[in-house]
Every structure is written in structure tokens, then in C-alpha cells.
Amino acid sequence: MPRLRQNRKRQEMTVKLSRANLDKLPEKVGRPSYDRAALKPGIVxxxxxxxxxSHQAVYLDDLFNAGLGHDWAIVGAGVFDGEKVGRERLEEQDWLTTVVEQDSGRMAARVTSVMTDFLMPGDGEAxxxxxxxxxxxxxSLTITEGGYFIDPASGKFNPTHPAIVADAQDIGDPKTVFGLILAGLLRRRDDGIGPFTVMSCDNIPHNGHVTSDGVVGLARLIDEDIADWVEExxxxxxxxxxxxxxxxxxxERAMLAKDFxxxxxxxxxxxxxxxxVLEDRFTDGRPPLEKVGVQFVRDVAPFELMKIRILNGGHATIAYPAxxxxxxxxxxxxxxxxVRGFLEKLEREEIIPTVPPVPGTDLGDYFKLIDQRFSNPKIGDTVRRLCLDGSNRQPKxxxxxxxxxxxxxKGIDGLALESALWCRYCFGTTDSGAVIEPNDPNWDRLQATAKAAKGDAAAWLAMEDIYGDVGKSRVFAEAFVKALAALWSGGTRNTLSRYIGATA
Structure with missing residues (x-):
């Protein structure tokens, strides 16, 4: 059959996602039981x-399907021009999204309809x-680790960033997320309206505190009284x-069309x-998300540290050797x-022992779950995605x-090897000689430093904004130098084999 006819046949067999076509979707595709027209925005x-x-929107979809919280719909917003592409894609299908859950034993698709609008990225006034x-x-925010203007070495908000300084000088025309949030809060204060809650949904340590530091830090550049009001x-x-x-x-688009x-x-x-897992601390109410599986606690820190070190640290562990x-x-x-042996040994010997007890959780069982999730063959997660943005992720x-x-x-040989693998990756070629395309906002700097480190490993640890005091540790430096030398002389496979075979 000619390709053109095949494409026509495929198009005839698929349903283009839109509100008008919801009832035409195949029966095996889940769809909202609520009327999107009856939803009222409560979240930007x-x-x-x-x-x-796949996360916050799905929890809200579950809530709305249960007949609850219909005044908590989402209005999307963006800051960067690059976000306009996603907005255009969603606008064409009435802000609907198909979410496909996959593992080795099942595959299920559902359509969510929790977003009622998506303001044009960059339209600060609107x-x-x-x-x-x-x-x-x-x-709420999912702006990635790099969006919080954090100094990597100190982990603190950087008030000297040019974009933050620019917003402080003209808060009437804000360009950053923090500038927009602060401008919105000030408008509400002037209008006699209570403030909203600012809820980070990003995967960074103490994300609420980090977000507060950004908004309050910007406010302090403008007026101390404003900063004090936000804090209070x-x-x-x-x-x-x-x-x-x-x-x-x-x-993924082709799989969805073919399978569903x-x-x-x-x-x-x-x-x-x-x-x-979320702190139950809100300025002006919240949706009853505990009805759909969100765990509200007094202190998120133990759960957060467990996840960041065991899961995110585990991702970094497998990313660079792979x-x-x-x-x-x-x-x-x-x-x-x-790779799996490296993950197993590093987690059990060096990472998990640094995680304090977590309420209701066995850390060994948690790691077993992580191992299963990483091994899911249906997800199609790429190694390159895990390698992305190491300059922001490694410090966290x-x-x-x-x-x-x-x-x-305590010993740090495995962690030093992980760091050396990151350095070797940033050199820009794999062990086979294949070119690694730029994969970090700071790629040029990282690649230049990795090339210098091939002859002088200390050059890598001299990136104080990333390593801080860790880079000055003689114990860590010795282990790092040894690991990097092994990678250059023997390659990744041989180095991993020797590490796994070594006794604890």
C-alpha cells in the first residue's frame, strides 16, 4: 500500500483530540466525567x-472526577518564548492532554481537562x-531546578542575577516568574485582596523555602516593608x-495513535x-487533595531527602556511565x-546510609521500588534526559x-566515581568516540573544564560554585583524581567492573 494511502488510513482510524471529539474517543480511553465548562479557575x-x-494535573483530574474541588481549575502561564510552542499545541486541542501510564504489565490512556486557559508566555500584563x-x-510552579536563580555552591537565592536586578528596577513590568508573582501579590495588597499561596511542585530540596527566598529576596531589593509583608x-x-x-x-505520538x-x-x-507529599500550610484554602492520594504532613523534609538522594541521586548514578x-x-x-551493579553498590554503601528514618517507610524497600521503576521498559525514558543539566542537578x-x-x-569512593563520570561525560565524547551533543546550559564551560581536567583533575573540583567546600576536601580530591584517571586509562566498563568487585 502506498505510503500516502497508509497515512490517510491511519488518520481515518484516529480521533483528533478536542472537546468536540471527547465522545468520539475509543472506549478504552478514559475521559473526564465532569463538565469542563462548569470549572472555575483557582490556580495559576x-x-x-x-x-x-502527568502529576499535579492528574491529581486534580482525579479530584474533579470525584465531583470535588471544581473551583480549583488551572490557568496556565509561561515566561519564556519557547513555551509558546507548547501553548499552541494545547490550544489546538482545547487545552486537553492525553496521559498514558505504562509499565511491563499494562498500558492505560486517559484525557485530562483541568486547564481552562493558558495565558500567552511573556504577556506580563495579562x-x-x-x-x-x-x-x-x-x-504553583514547575519551572525546573534552573529556574529559581539559585547559586549552586551556596544553595541560596542569587539577588545579583541580571534578570532579578532588572525586575527590581521595574517591578511594574516584570519578566521573571518571581517578578510576576510579586507584582501579582502587590496588586492584590493594593486592592485589599488577601494573598495567594505560592506552591512549588519542582524537584528541589526545600522547594517552598527556596521559592520564598526568591520572592522575598526580590522584594528586599525593592522595599524592606514589602519583603516583610510577604514573609508574614x-x-x-x-x-x-x-x-x-x-x-x-x-x-510517543505515534504510539498513542496506533495503540489508542x-x-x-x-x-x-x-x-x-x-x-x-505536601505541607498543609496554605494562605487561602486548598483543594481536598487528600481524597485522591496526596499525603499532607507537618514536615516534608524526611520524604524529600529520601527521594532526592535515593531516586534523583540514583538517576545521576546510572546516567553518566550509561x-x-x-x-x-x-x-x-x-x-x-x-550499570545496575554500580547503582546497587553506591546506593547501599554510600547514599542510603546518609538518609535519616522516614515515617512509615523502609528505605530498603523504597530502593527496591526505585530499581523496579528505573527498569520499566515501557517508559522510554532516555539516558540523555538524565544527563541533562548536571551543573544544576549535581549540587542538589x-x-x-x-x-x-x-x-x-565515611568512605566516598563510589560518589567520587560518580562525579568523575560526570566530568568524563562533559568532555564531550563517549568511550567509543561518539560526540556528545551539548547537554547543559553551561556546556561550553563544563566541556572546557573537563578537557583541562584530563591533564589536571583539580581543575574540575575548582568549580567552587558547584562543589563548594567539597571540592576543597583532600580526601574527596584524592578519590576523584584516582577515579578520573581510571576512566581515562581503562574506560568506563573496566572502571565500573573494578569498583563493583572491590570489597566495602
Whole structure:
């Protein structure tokens, strides 16, 4: 059959996602039981990407399907021009998203309809106007680790960043997320409207405190009284979020069309597992998310530290050796005995011992669950995605663990090897000689430093904004130098084999 006829036949068999076509979707595709027209916005969300649509949006969809919280619908918002592409894709299908959950035993698709609008990214005036609406009681964020203007070495908000300085000088025309939030809060204060809660849904330590530091820090550049008012009146709850959600490619779009008969511009594929642990601290109410599995606690920190060190640290552990060994998918990395062995040994000997007890959780069982999730062959998560943005992720997911081990006088050989693998990856070629395309906002700097480190390993640890005091540790430096030398002389496979075979 000619290709043109095949394409026509496929299009005839699929249903283009839209509100008008919801009743035409195949029976096996779940759809909202609520009327989207009856929803009322209660949340403005910055960062309408894959993770948000597989996580927060799914919890709200569950809530709305249960007949609850219909005044907590989402209005999307963005800051960067690049977000306009996603907005356009969603607008074409009435802001609907198909979410596909996959593991080795099942595959299920559902359509969510919790977003009622998506303000044009960069339209500060419209966004501030929406933020000033009394109906908006929560502003949530998934802007990635790099969006919080954090100094990597100190982990603190950087008030000298040019974008922050620019917003402080003209808060009437804000460009950053924090500037928009602050402008919205000030408009509400001037109008006699209570402030909204600012709720980070990003995967960073103490995300509520970090977000507060950003908003309050910007306010202090403008007026101390404004900063004090924000500190006193605005809630910034901490939360731990978890769901493995890869990027969407033509592969996922084609799978959705073939397996479920749905044509979606921007579907989300994810694992069945999801978790959200959240402090019950809100300025002006919240949706009853405990009805759909969100765990509200007094202190998120133990859950957060467990996830960041064991899961996110685990991702970093498998990412760079797999990348250097030309492995494409994460589940394929877990099928490689050397990568899986490295993960197992490093987690059990160095990472998990730094995690304090977590209420109601066995850390060994938690790691077993992580191992299973990483091994899920249906997700299609890529090694390259895990390798992305190491300059922001390593200071959050790996280096604090090294610092704790050093403070306790414990061994750090495995963690030093992980750091050396990151350095070797940033050199820009795999062990086979294949070119690694830029994969970090600071790639040019990292690559130049990695090349210098081939001859002088200390050059890598001299990146004080990333390593801080850890880079000055003689114990860590010696282990790092040894690991990097082994990688250059013997390659990734041989180095991992020797590490796994070594006794604890």
C-alpha cells in the first residue's frame, strides 16, 4: 500500500483530540466525567510541561472526577518564548492532554481537562491581571531546578542575577516568574485582596523555602516593608513530588495513535507510580487533595531527602556511565550488569546510609521500588534526559551526600566515581568516540573544564560554585583524581567492573 494511502488510513482510524471529539474517543480511553465548562479557575500554574501534566494535573483530574474541588481549575502561564510552542499545541486541542501510564504489565490512556486557559508566555500584563483575581488562591510552579536563580555552591537565592536586578528596577513590568508573582501579590495588597499561596511542585530540596527566598529576596531589593509583608502573609509550603515522565517525541505520538486511536499534539507518557507529599500550610484554602492520594504532613523534609538522594541521586548514578557506554534508554541501562551493579553498590554503601528514618517507610524497600521503576521498559525514558543539566542537578542530588559522608568520616569512593563520570561525560565524547551533543546550559564551560581536567583533575573540583567546600576536601580530591584517571586509562566498563568487585 502506498505510503500516502497508509497515512490517510491511519488518520481515518484516529480521533483528533478536542472537546468536540471527547465522545468520539475509543472506549478504552478514559475521559473526564465532569463538565469542563462548569470549572472555575483557582490556580495559576507556571511551567505547563510534561511533569506538571502527568502529576499535579492528574491529581486534580482525579479530584474533579470525584465531583470535588471544581473551583480549583488551572490557568496556565509561561515566561519564556519557547513555551509558546507548547501553548499552541494545547490550544489546538482545547487545552486537553492525553496521559498514558505504562509499565511491563499494562498500558492505560486517559484525557485530562483541568486547564481552562493558558495565558500567552511573556504577556506580563495579562498574567499579573490573572494573579490579581480574587478567585486565584494558589500559584504553583514547575519551572525546573534552573529556574529559581539559585547559586549552586551556596544553595541560596542569587539577588545579583541580571534578570532579578532588572525586575527590581521595574517591578511594574516584570519578566521573571518571581517578578510576576510579586507584582501579582502587590496588586492584590493594593486592592485589599488577601494573598495567594505560592506552591512549588519542582524537584528541589526545600522547594517552598527556596521559592520564598526568591520572592522575598526580590522584594528586599525593592522595599524592606514589602519583603516583610510577604514573609508574614504568604504561605510557601514545601512539597515532595515524584513521577518519572520522559519528554514527548514523535515516538510517543505515534504510539498513542496506533495503540489508542488518539491524535494528540502533545501527549504525556509516564509510569503508573506517582507520589505527592505536601505541607498543609496554605494562605487561602486548598483543594481536598487528600481524597485522591496526596499525603499532607507537618514536615516534608524526611520524604524529600529520601527521594532526592535515593531516586534523583540514583538517576545521576546510572546516567553518566550509561551515556559513556552509548546506551540510549534508561531501562537498557538497567539491563547492563555494570550499570545496575554500580547503582546497587553506591546506593547501599554510600547514599542510603546518609538518609535519616522516614515515617512509615523502609528505605530498603523504597530502593527496591526505585530499581523496579528505573527498569520499566515501557517508559522510554532516555539516558540523555538524565544527563541533562548536571551543573544544576549535581549540587542538589549528589554533592550534599558527599559532604555528609565526609563530615561523618565515611568512605566516598563510589560518589567520587560518580562525579568523575560526570566530568568524563562533559568532555564531550563517549568511550567509543561518539560526540556528545551539548547537554547543559553551561556546556561550553563544563566541556572546557573537563578537557583541562584530563591533564589536571583539580581543575574540575575548582568549580567552587558547584562543589563548594567539597571540592576543597583532600580526601574527596584524592578519590576523584584516582577515579578520573581510571576512566581515562581503562574506560568506563573496566572502571565500573573494578569498583563493583572491590570489597566495602
Amino acid at each position: 500554574h507556571f511551567g505547563v510541561g510534561n511533569f506538571h501534566r 498574567i499579573v491581571e490573572q494573579l490579581a483575581d480574587p478567585a486565584i488562591r494558589i500559584v 502573609h504568604v504561605a510557601f509550603p514545601n512539597g515532595m513530588v515524584d513521577r518519572i515522565t520522559p519528554a514527548t517525541t514523535d515516538r 486511536g488518539v491524535e494528540d499534539n502533545w501527549p504525556v507518557f509516564c509510569e503508573p507510580f506517582k507520589q505527592w 551515556g559513556l557506554m552509548d546506551i540510549h534508554f534508561v531501562h537498557e541501562a538497567m539491563q547492563e550488569p555494570l 542530588f549528589i554533592i550534599p551526600t558527599i559532604a555528609d559522608r565526609l563530615s561523618a568520616g
